[in-house]
Amino acid sequence: MSTGIDLAVSTVIFALRPGDAGRLVLSIPLVRRTRDPFEGRWSLPGGAADATESLAATAARKLAETTGLAPAYLEQLYCFGAPDRSPSGRVVSVVYWALVRADEAELAAEGENVRWFAADELPQLAFDHNLIVDYALWRLRTKLEYAAIAHAFLGPTFTLAELRQVHEIVLQRALDPANFRRQIESSRSVVPTGEHVTGGRHRPPRLYRYDGSVQLVDNGPLTSVAVR
Amino acid sequence: MSTGIDLAVSTVIFALRPGDAGRLVLSIPLVRRTRDPFEGRWSLPGGAADATESLAATAARKLAETTGLAPAYLEQLYCFGAPDRSPSGRVVSVVYWALVRADEAELAAEGENVRWFAADELPQLAFDHNLIVDYALWRLRTKLEYAAIAHAFLGPTFTLAELRQVHEIVLQRALDPANFRRQIESSRSVVPTGEHVTGGRHRPPRLYRYDGSVQLVDNGPLTSVAVR
DNA sequence: TCAAAAGTGTTGGATATACACCCATGT
DNA sequence: ACATGGGTGTATATCCAACACTTTTGA
Secondary structure (H helix, E strand, O other): OOOOOEEEEEEEEEEEEEOOOOOEEEEEEEEEOOOOOOOOOEEOOEEEOOOOOOHHHHHHHHHHHHHOOOOOEEEEEEEEOOOOOOOOOOEEEEEEEEEOOHHHHHOOOOEOOEEEEEOOOOOOOOOOHHHHHHHHHHHHHHHHOOOOOHHHHOOOEEOHHHHHHHHHHHHOOOOOHHHHHHHHHHHOOEEEEEEEOOOOOOOOOEEEEEOOOOOOOOOOOOOOOOEO | OOOOOEEEEEEEEEEEEEOOOOOEEEEEEEEEOOOOOOOOOEEOOEEEOOOOOOHHHHHHHHHHHHHOOOOOEEEEEEEEOOOOOOOOOOEEEEEEEEEOOHHHHHOOOOEOOEEEEEOOOOOOOOOOHHHHHHHHHHHHHHHHOOOOOHHHHOOOEEOHHHHHHHHHHHHOOOOOHHHHHHHHHHHOOEEEEEEEOOOOOOOOOEEEEEOOOOOOOOOOOOOOOOEO
16 A cells, blocks of 8 residues: 655754853754755755664664764654645654764764754744744753753763753753752762862862663653663 | 655544443543454554545544544654564554543444453554553553643533542542642633532532633644644 | 852742531432 | 532641852862
């Protein structure tokens, strides 16, 4: 049987990258379309679904092919299938969202047709991709408040101040350091490494690492997504 | 372009139906497969995606064609696309979950190949449909705790005791009537009609109706799903 | 000694839970 | 009158946000 519907896989990729004043900015890599429809417009990285791969594997592969990135977190966002979302025919897109570490994002191949944009300053994108990014942003902000995913933006070890900064940038508001510490500690999502960071003009903070032994992302009966 | 992938739409339908001791039971209608693969096994209602319809419209139509039901609530659950989920070739299924009213469920066409099952007593289903139902159950129970969707199981007007019973059956635990009342009242999701139900051997309870003017299901930037 | 950020302690307000108690009806 | 569930009041526990305060380093 053939349904006459094209199946595509796309991904909204989030990373924290240095911006104007040296501050980190929540950013998204986009690719420029080189053919109709929407030739010249920026769009989410993706492509046709592969008949032999899992959908998540296709998302990760397309992500790597276009940007050179490997995600620390990858989760399905939504399946978009409005009949009129592509002028060239019916396309159903399974969209994923991903988090990549800051050091990883530095290495991302940027060029004529691949560029990073601040998540809240996007141009008009191809297809319904502006709506998709808005939804992914909403999901990221919502999920950050109840699931331990912020560490996916950081390296294997980090201070609580760094973790708090991730939350502050994504949620766009200041957080009380004392209450943030208690919140994270009670979630048992991180464990102290015993080491400290020296060199700052202040008391050396403890280093923590993500504790993979506890289930931090509750997706119910679905097998947990890739987190490293 | 052709991906060699079949796109299907299926739906997990929930309703509260009278069970053994006259008590309401959370139930799901299933259809018996009449051909390979999994001939004879029970499965979720659904079928091939339609090239001209929206995915939600296809879900609602297939739902009506097989069971005669119209959903009071319909929302996308997940897109299942593991390469080995169908032995007959690659099938990607966009799965929706739906709530139907009790009076509506009474009228459902039941027959040799369509039957209702208690949600927690399902046989071994075709494909990965057991996993899908487990996930839908998890989503229903999770969402019931923070979104006003329980009224979709009831008629246009209802008492708070009826609404509480819906919560108790779905969540499988008793709820304090006093605290439940306050919780619902503070959510502003229902308004009293001014009428009362007489005939019981007790104080006549007020009737309420769902207040559609407030946004009760927060799906972020996505257009809200059908609720009636 | 001072500035700066790490980290701890404390308090008041809001919210949730348990449960006592009154209300209104049919029998 | 009384049984039954509707509906209200209230005390307690728990959680959360605000903020004062102590600690430890580099300069």
